Structures are given as C-alpha cells and as structure tokens.
Amino acid sequence: MSTNKVLLVGHVLHWCILVLTTTVHTSGIGESGGHSRNEGEKKLKLPGDIIFGGLFPMHEKGPVGKNCGKVKEEKGIQRMEAMLYAVDKINNDDSILPNITLGVHILDTCSRDSYALEQSMDFIRAQFNNFDEGNYQCKDGRLRKYVKSRPVAGVIGAASSSVSVMVANILRLFK
Numbered sequence: 001m002s003t004n005k006v007l008l009v010g011h012v013l014h015w016c017i018l019v020l021t022t023t024v025h026t027s028g029i030g031e032s033g034g035h036s037r038n039e040g041e042k043k044l045k046l047p048g049d050i051i052f053g054g055l056f057p058m059h060e061k062g063p064v065g066k067n068c069g070k071v072k073e074e075k076g077i078q079r080m081e082a083m084l085y086a087v088d089k090i091n092n093d094d095s096i097l098p099n100i101t102l103g104v105h106i107l108d109t110c111s112r113d114s115y116a117l118e119q120s121m122d123f124i125r126a127q128f129n130n131f132d133e134g135n136y137q138c139k140d141g142r143l144r145k146y147v148k149s150r151p152v153a154g155v156i157g158a159a160s161s162s163v164s165v166m167v168a169n170i171l172r173l174f175k
Contacts, residue, residue, distance in 0.1 A: 042068070042110070043122065044080070048103020051150045052087070053123050055157035055167065056080045057111040068110035075159065080106055083156055105152055113163050120155070120167045124174050127151040 042058065058076035059068035071077065087102045105126060109116035155171065158164050 042108035043119075044104065044106040046087075046104045048087075048091075048101040049150070050100060050153050051103040051105050051126075052083075053120075053152040053155035053157075054080060054083050054104060054106035055109050055116055055120060055155060055159075055163070056083075056106065057159045058108040059110045061111045067112060067115045068108065072111070076108075076111075079157070079159070103150070109158050109163060111159075113160075113166065116158050116163045117166055117170065120170060123152045123155065123171060127174060 056076050056079045057072055058080060060070050060072055061067075062069040083104065083106065087104055090096050091101055105123065107116075107119040107122055109119060155167065158167060
C-alpha cells in the first residue's frame, strides 16, 4: 500500500475515533445502547475470540469536578490507533492466527491514576457479567439482546508505570 493511502486511512481512522470519543463523551451512551453506569463513559469494544484490553490517556486531565479534558491526539489517540492497526493486521492475515479473531476492550484513562483504576474495573465486570437476562427489558418492552463478553486476556498500557502497577495489582486478584 502506498504511503499516501496509509496516511489517508490513518486520517480517516483518526477522525472516526475522535467522533466516537466525542459522541460517547457527550451522550453517555454505552455499547449496549442504554445509559452507561457513568455519564460520559469512554470505551471501545470490538468482539473477538481473544480480547485484549487497552488503557490509553486519550484525554487530558479535566478541570476540578471533571475527569477528562481535551483530546490528546499524539500520546493518546495514536496509541489507540496503533493497537487497532495491529489487531486489524493480525486479523486480516490468516497465516498469523488462523481461525482466531482478536478483539479489543479499550478504555480512556483521562491521564488520571484514580480514573484509570476506576476504568480498569470494567475489565473485571466484563468477566463477571452474569445477570439474568430474562429479568431485563428495554424501555419499549423488548428483551435485551445479550451477548456474554469474553474475559480480557491481557491489558496493553497504561501510559505510566505507576498506573500499570496499580492496574496489574487489581487485575491479578481476578485471574
């Protein structure tokens, strides 16, 4: 693929991700289409046979009273793009992992240690999401389409070693 095409694809992906993070941030809509636990929850999930987690500082620290600030293009979004690119390349090359698809569960740390720790609990919740789907209905009366998530096999990130150590200590408890 030529350099120009790679740059174009990269720019398109970058803007798609910016739109996704802005939409999730302003709407408070989680991946299930319902309201998420926390208003403005920031995550990206792609299904697969093996799921890798990602913790990236896609936003700067927010002002007092807010977890997140402006989008961090270079040190946040680009790291997420690199992970998505690697997963895409592996999934599209049958010689690497034949008949296995990699998925992702990427979370924004908003450049805050405490928020990163809170976000990493989402990896644990994904492992134990065994609610009784028969007792849950959508507002229009339909039963919710429920697909059990696979547990996260490993986590890539966070950007700082202090956050990585804290997250590793928490996740180690739930092997």
